[in-house]
Amino acid sequence: MYRSLFPRDVFAELDRLQREMQQAFDLSPTIRGFGRNGFPALNVGTTPTAIEVYAFAPGVDPAKIEVQLDRGLLTIAGERKSPLPEAEGGSRSTVHINERFEGSFRRVLTLPEDADPDAVEARYRDGVLQISIQRRAASQPRRIAVQ
Structure with missing residues (x-):
């Protein structure tokens, strides 16, 4: 019924605003944290022997995807074409709602030092x-026999 113009917990609200601002300007995702709203959406995980990256890119031609690993940076780039049909005369049909990403994309991740290129x-x-990026054998845990 009655709503205050000011939040009840000012410090919680300031903390939320700080997180949102940090996410908005965080342009260099690493293996531990990403910027939001990028295409393709990414899931990154690790095992003792590998780093696993999953990029969700439906509708992208696999031949048009470029994956590069250079100096600890994993780059995924490509393009997704519009699924909308061409109208007569070579122009596009009228679009009323288009929530699906189309166009060029590029995602860059910083990998840990033990990633094997x-x-x-x-x-x-x-x-x-x-x-799948394997970890270097020297950095993997191993059991040492005690004599």
């Missing part, structure tokens, strides 16, 4: 690009 695999299936 010589052991990378990329597979695309059912709209999901899976990239």
Whole structure:
């Protein structure tokens, strides 16, 4: 019924605003945290032996996706064409609502130092690009026998 113009907990509101501002200007995602609202959406996880990156890119031609790993930066780039039909005369049909991303995209992730650039695999299936980056053997935990 009655709503105050000021939040009850000013400090909680200031904390929320600070997080939103930090997310808005965070342009360099790392393996531990990402900027939001990018295409393709990413899931990143690790195992003791590998780093797994899943890029959700339905409607993208796998031949048009570029995956590069250079100096600890993983770059995923490509383009998704519009699924809308062409109207007569070569012009586009009228669009009333278009919530699906179309156009060029580029996502860059900073990987940990133990990522092995010589052991990378990329597979695309059912709209999901899976990239597996092996960790260097020297950085993996190993059991040492006590004599």
